[in-house]
Structures are given as C-alpha cells and as structure tokens.
Amino acid sequence: MVAGLLFLAFAFFAVGKASATRNGAQGAADAAALAAAQQARDEIGPAFLGALLLPGGLNDFFGGHYISGGPCNQAQRFAADNRADVVGGCQWNSGYQRDEVTVRVKTRNTVGDTVIPGTETKHATATATAVIEFRCSWKPAEKPDEGTNPPPDEDKDEDDKEETPGPITFDCDGRNRFEIDPLKPDPWSELGKALFAVHLIND
Template identity: 90%
Template sequence: MIGRHRSDQGQAFPIYIAMVAGLLFLAFAFFAVGKASVTRNGAQGAADAAALAAAQQARDEIGPAFLGALLLPGGLNDFFGDHYISGEPCNQAQRFAANNRADVVGGCAWSSGFQRDEVTVRVKTRNTVGDTVIPGTETKHATATATAVIEFRCIWKPAEEPEGGTTPQPDEDEEVTPAPITFDCDGRNHFDIDPLDPDPWSELGKALFAVHLIDD
C-alpha cells in the first residue's frame, strides 16, 4: 500500500509541473496582451491629439481669408467654395504626435466640403510592444487613425436693405464701405462682425468654427 501511494505521487508531480507551466504561460500571455493594449491606446491618444492640433491650426490659418471675404459682396460664398488648407497644420500634427512618442505616417489627408473640412491623421508609435512570450512583439509598433473636423457653426445675413426698395447702386467711382455682418451661431451666440474693424481672430475663430473629433 505504501509503495502504491508513493507511485501515485510520482505520477501526479509531472502533471502538477505541466499545470503550473501552463498557468505561467497564460499569465505571461495576458501580460503581453496588456502591453499591446497600452501601446495601442498610446497610439490612439497620439492620433487624436495630432488630428485636433491640425484642425485647430487650420482654423487659425483661415482667419485672414475669412475676414477678407467679408469685404467683398458674396465673399463668404466664394470662401466656402474654394478655400484650402496649407501644409502647416500637418506640421503641427507631427509636433503633437511627437509629444506623445509617435510619428505621423503618410501626411495628413484633407477632405473639404461646404462649411466643413475634415483632416485624417495616421500615426505610428516610436516604441514597440517589447519582449514578451509572443514572438515578434519586440519589433511591433502600434498604429492608429483619428479624424477631426473644422465645422462652420453659424448662419449669417448681410446688412438689411433700406425700407421702400432695393439698395441703390453706387457710382463707379464711389467707394463702397462694407457693412457689419450678423452671425447667429448654434442658435445661442448672436453677434456682428465689422469687416473694417473685426475682433481678434483668436476669439472669432472659436466662435465661428467648431473643432472636434469624429468616429472614423
């Protein structure tokens, strides 16, 4: 009886070792998945920051063109029809990506529409997942994509015509002074902009154009 008991113990020991090894492998595998998730979340945070930075920079840059459009009859319609985004916003995106230990991959993709522009940024992390029990993770970078929009949030109307008829046409040599334009933004913010004496664009831009992330 004693010999049989010792024999059973000897057979159970390898099974015990195998179970412990399996549990350790699972623990290290879950650790690898956790590291990959952290790296992926870091990439998404960098992409979000980069896209927002590009959109905000673009909003800052369109100020002169927007205010210049107020000086021309029908200028706003022309502005929203053909305004463009320069390369500087993407440089700003790269700076914000770098602050989050990532790099912009392939530049910024712009999509323009009437009163709305979108910028999509793809980033790759500078750091890798690192060494784990899963082969290849030591060279695996995380990538993520984010899209931000610059959206005109207002409606506008030109100066009201005088009572009793249409606005008289000026003589060819007569200089026309642009009248203030009334903007109603989101149904809450109601204000006038004088094209000849506007408020600083840093304030007007935020009131006129919303910048936010959207789902890809």
Template identity: 60%
Template sequence: MIRFLRRDRGQAFPIYIMMVAGLLFLALAFFAVGKASALRNGSQGAADAAALAAAQKARDNFGPGFLGSLPLNTLDIFLNAPFAAPCAEAARLAAANEADEKLCYPTPGYLRDRITVEVEGRKPVDSPVIPGSENRKAEAKATAVIEFNCPNPKAFDFNSDGVQDLFVFTCRTGEIVKITTAEITPGLWETVSRTLFDVRLVDQ
C-alpha cells in the same frame, strides 16, 4: 506501500512542472495583451491630440482669408476652397505623445471639413510569447472636423453709403456675432473664431 507512494510522486513531478510552465506562459500572454492594449490606447491618444491640433491650427491659419472674404462678399467661395492640413502641427503633437505621424491629409469640402491623422507609437510590444512583437508597434487614426457654426450670414450697409460693412452671423447655439469692416483685424479672429467654428473629433 511506501514504494508505491514514491512512484506516484515521481510521476506527479513532470505534471507539476508542465502546470507551472503553462501558468507562466499564460501570465506572459496576459501581460503581452495588456501591454499591447496600453500601447494601442496611447497611440490613439496621440492620434486624437494630433488631429485636434492640426484642425485648430488650420482654423487659425484661414482666419485672415475668412475675414478678408467678408467685404468682398466671397465667403461662400472661400469656404469651398481647398486647404492644406498643417501637418507639422500634427507631427509635433504626435511626438509629444511618443508617437510618429505617418499620414496626415485634409478632406476638403464646404465648411472646411476634415483633417485625418495616422500615427505609429514608438514603443514595440516586444513580448517573448508573441513572435515578431519586438518590431510590432501600435497604430491609430483620428479625424477632426472643422465645422462652421454660423451659416447664412447676412450683410448690411451699416453707414448707408452703398457699401456692405456690417456682417451678422446667427449661430446654431443661438449666439449672434456682428462684425464691421472697421473691426476686421488679425486680433479679431482670436475673439470670434471659436464661436464661428467648432473643432472636434469625429468617428472614422
């Protein structure tokens, strides 16, 4: 009887070792999945920040052109003109979030439409249970839209001198923005740009 028990113990030991090895593998696999998910979330956050920063910088950059188009009555032409995405700003924000900007491009359209940024995280998954993971990094993409909130502006001859010098914007929020030619200075854009233009992330 004692010999029989010893024989059972000898047979159970390899099974025990296999079970421990299997559990260890599962633990490593779950850890790898969790790490990959965390890196993916981090890269998505970097892409979101980079796209928003680029869009906000673009809004700042075209302020002088926007204001300059008002007295010339060329606002529609200005809003339809192609613009360059400030990708240096996107790269800066991506780097601040431990990622590298891989692609940055505008999608021109009426109202200065979109800027898309693609990034790659700097940290690899590097898991012993995922082949090739030592070089695999998380990638993500985000798009920000610059939306003109106040369409159909109206121009008036404020001084009755035959020159349009008052511009009235009625925005979707119900807010009304009035600009006179005497106010058109670089400092004015900082005051009115966030009302005239909305910068936000959109679905891909």
C-alpha cells in the same frame, strides 16, 4: 501545471502591453488630428475676414478655399509629444463649410519583449479624423433708418459712391449671435472659435 499557469499569466501580460500600446497610438492620433484642425482654423482667418469685404465673398470663400499641408507640422509636434510619428502626412477633405483632416500615426516604442514572438519589434498604429465645421448663418446687419428722403451728398464723386461694407450678423448654433465689422474685426483668436467648431469624428 505551474508552468502552464505562468505562461498564461505572461500571455495576459503581453496582451495588456499590446493593448496599452494601441491605446497610446490612438491617443497620439487623436491629439495630432485635433492639432492640425485647430491650426488650420487659425490660418484661415485672413482669408475669411477678407471675404467679408466683398459682395458674396463668404460663398466664394467656402466654395473655393483649400487647406494645404502647413497644419500637418502641428500634427507631428503633438504626435511626438505622445511618443509617435505621423505616417504619410495629413489627408485633407475640403467641402462647403466643412473640412476634414485624417492623420495616421505610428508609435515610437514597441510592445516589448514578451512570451508572444515578434512583439519586441511590433509598433502600434492608429488613425483619427477631425473636422473644422462652420456653425453659423449670416446676413448683413440691419441699417439704421435714415428717413425716406435722405439728403444727397453733393460732394461725393463717383468713385466714393461705392458702398462701404457694413457689419454682418452671425447666428451660431442658434444661441450665439454677434456682429463682425469687416473694417474693424475683433481678433481672429476669438472669432475663429466662435465661428468654427473643431472636434473628432468617427472614421
């Protein structure tokens, strides 16, 4: 009777250790996926701001940009901070105004030695997916009224008559409205967070 109760207690302990190991793996996967997505958001800044200088540039940017494996290095760093490793790299799924990254991790530690056979070599794995999502609409900022008949500029040659890109107004999440001047943009560390949301999603 006592032996049976002891075994049952140790079995519950083993289940608890396995659950803790799985939870650790999921936490590492979540952190790794978010880190990769945030790093990708940081890295797309130059291409995004460059697109503002071109007519229709944003549509071309969203339709043609692809994220490579660079941000996965950041995913591995965050997985390692949580005593895990990224398995199989980062899987990117790029779409229009939305990119997803899926990361699978494996814990460095095992469940440990328990009354259940095989747990001493059993690692936990987990998967997480994070999304980088553009959350704004945009349009050219309204130009000041120059009158119905502005005076011609006699000194401009033909090459100078090409219109200089003006500020663009972004309306984000229906509550954050601001302008970006393509020639004098604010730091991307601020703009990136205002323009692109990063969060986990359910697989």
